Amino acid sequence: MTADAKPPTSARRDELLAASVAYVAEHGLAELSLRPLAQAIGSSPRVLLYLFGAKEGLIREILDVGRAEQLALVERADGHPGTARETLDLLWTWLIAPERRGALRLFFDGYVRSCDGPDGPWSDFAGKSLDDWLPPLRRVLADHPVPPTLVLAVLRGLLLDHLAGTTTAHLQRVQSAWTAFLDHSFPPPTAH
16 A cells, blocks of 8 residues: 555544544654654554554644644634634634644644655645635635735744743733734724
């Protein structure tokens, strides 16, 4: 079986993929090794290789799951009936929720590695994520002059700062920066 070929989906494969995503969200991609991963998720390296074709295939699928989870949040926000500001603030709130911290780490781990070059399982991760996020952001911002790329850059930059935060004061500064961006870019209507 080639690295790109994979057996049909099964409940066990789905279970091991979900467990792998959780493991990588906690431990990162930097030193991912199949033996400790397999032990932690109740499998074996041989089973993982059979189900995912190669370590690179497993990493690619882990990143795809993380990207899909974030895209689902963006699309969910896109369907929100509120103003652009309310929708973006809701997306921010969902993305910084403590239960999504591991998924954010995984996203940025794949994103940064994708910028290193064209090779590896994460090679097109950054470009695909831009392609994923920009259309829903364009819809959210359809009636505003704020460019979607600017919103995405600010959002992702502040999400990185949020991940780096180790104190309440740091997290409050990041939150204040997000609120200041919204205040500047989406000021409330003035009363007449």
